[in-house]
Amino acid sequence: MGERTRGDxxxxxxxxxxxxxxxxxxxxxxxxxxxxxxxWAAACVLYFTEVGRLTAAQVGLLLGVSSVAGxxxxxxxxxxxxxWGVRRVLIGCHxxxxxxxxxxxxxxxxxxxxLVVALATLGDRAARAMEMLYATExxxxxxxxxxxxxxxxxxxxxxxxxxxAALGLAVGTPAAxxxxxxADVASxxxxxxxxxxxxxxxxxxxxxxxxxATDGPxxxxxxxxxxxxxxxxxxxxxxxxxxxxDAMLTIDDAILNVGLPLxxxxxxxxxxxxxxxxxxxxxxxxxLAQLRVSALVSTARQAVRVVPLYGFAVLGCCAAxxxxxxTGPLPAxxxxxxxxxxxxxxxxxxxxxxxxxxxxxxxxRARPEYLxxxxxxxxxxxxxxxxxxxxxxxxxxxxxxxxLGAATTAAAYAQRRYGAIRLALTP
Numbered sequence: 094m095g096e097r098t099r100g101d102x103x104x105x106x107x108x109x110x111x112x113x114x115x116x117x118x119x120x121x122x123x124x125x126x127x128x129x130x131x132x133w134a135a136a137c138v139l140y141f142t143e144v145g146r147l148t149a150a151q152v153g154l155l156l157g158v159s160s161v162a163g164x165x166x167x168x169x170x171x172x173x174x175x176x177w178g179v180r181r182v183l184i185g186c187h188x189x190x191x192x193x194x195x196x197x198x199x200x201x202x203x204x205x206x207x208l209v210v211a212l213a214t215l216g217d218r219a220a221r222a223m224e225m226l227y228a229t230e231x232x233x234x235x236x237x238x239x240x241x242x243x244x245x246x247x248x249x250x251x252x253x254x255x256x257x258a259a260l261g262l263a264v265g266t267p268a269a270x271x272x273x274x275x276a277d278v279a280s281x282x283x284x285x286x287x288x289x290x291x292x293x294x295x296x297x298x299x300x301x302x303x304x305x306a307t308d309g310p311x312x313x314x315x316x317x318x319x320x321x322x323x324x325x326x327x328x329x330x331x332x333x334x335x336x337x338x339d340a341m342l343t344i345d346d347a348i349l350n351v352g353l354p355l356x357x358x359x360x361x362x363x364x365x366x367x368x369x370x371x372x373x374x375x376x377x378x379x380x381l382a383q384l385r386v387s388a389l390v391s392t393a394r395q396a397v398r399v400v401p402l403y404g405f406a407v408l409g410c411c412a413a414x415x416x417x418x419x420t421g422p423l424p425a426x427x428x429x430x431x432x433x434x435x436x437x438x439x440x441x442x443x444x445x446x447x448x449x450x451x452x453x454x455x456x457x458r459a460r461p462e463y464l465x466x467x468x469x470x471x472x473x474x475x476x477x478x479x480x481x482x483x484x485x486x487x488x489x490x491x492x493x494x495x496x497l498g499a500a501t502t503a504a505a506y507a508q509r510r511y512g513a514i515r516l517a518l519t520p
Contacts, residue, residue: 097414104174108234128250128251135259164472168462172461197213215291231294323459326465336466337470338511341469348482396445398469406435409435410435452464454512
């Protein structure tokens with residue numbers, strides 16, 4: 094299988110992904126969803142300021158509170174999926190996001206706008222967890238290859254959405270901004286319709302496995318042996334430790350989108366026009382290198398061994414950013430571009446390692462609940478990462494960058510150690 098993954102080209106793998114028809118349909122769903130999300134990400138701040146008439150402080154509060162609300166989305170979705178199935182919950186997530194963003198068009202005050210944006214973010218984070226769970230079930234042992242293909246589809250969607258948003262932003266009228274919101278709503282409705290065509294992965298097999306489970310302690314009910322209760326991730330200290338460390342090992346997102354742009358503008362002599370190049374580099378490197386990086390990780394034990402590479406990539410990025418502080422425009426530009434490449438490589442490593450370990454360290458018969466809790470790592474970083482970068486790292490200059498890199502590397506080694514211990518105890 095590994096040879097086939099490396100030998101086939103990207104287009105061939107997109108045509109014949111792991112999971113067959115359902116895997117291919119989910120990749121299309123991801124593209125449609127992220128196209129709408131790309132539109133909203135590019136236009137939301139201008140919509141809030143130009144149409145909603147919010148101040149900069151209100152926009153910051155709105156986005157910050159909604160990010161915190163999103164943390165609850167993943168464990169909630171995991172609990173619901175255990176009872177209702179992944180497919181139904183994912184459809185519900187898309188419909189919730191569509192309804193919440195449509196309501197944005199009719200909100201004229203800050204408080205109701207805060208409520209509906211928080212609901213949209215909660216649905217967004219819940220949908221991410223369900224996408225991961227569905228892909229895990231459909232792709233099976235080839236989930237790392239599927240993860241690479243899904244990230245390619247998502248990045249293509251983000252790029253398409255940003256392009257559509259650029260057209261609306263070029264017009265610059267309130268009506269154009271509203272059209273962009275409607276386009277995002279339409280993408281969620283199309284995504285829900287696509288998910289409705291999918292089959293629920295492994296429901297019959299999961300039900301049979303649960304009913305026949307005898308590999309753990311059993312309770313006696315009426316003289317007959319009953320299956321042991323499902324494991325609870327909130328009582329699993331080892332898994333919660335993994336999630337806490339995983340939240341620290343998603344800092345690349347905040348570095349790329351918040352840290353490097355603000356550092357370039359306020360603390361270096363590099364030209365401000367270089368900021369869009371960070372996203373361009375990220376997109377190009379993901380497309381060119383995602384499949385190659387994913388080929389490094391096909392088992393949980395390989396994922397554990399690769400974790401420190403994330404720390405080293407982030408450390409290199411932080412060192413390059415720190416060195417750019419007191420150099421001329423050209424060296425500063427080169428160092429910051431190098432930092433963007435390194436943090437993108439960290440992102441690629443994280444995307445495959447985090448997913449593989451989230452699945453491998455979770456008991457199979459309670460996977461929905463466990464992956465729901467695992468999804469909190471990225472949600473937490475979305476809420477706390479920008480505050481960490483702006484309030485601590487950027488405020489303390491080069492020393493802050495170097496401290497962040499060292500702390501991330503230490504967290505990566507801790508993840509490696511505890512992950513290896515848990516895998517050794519796993520049957």
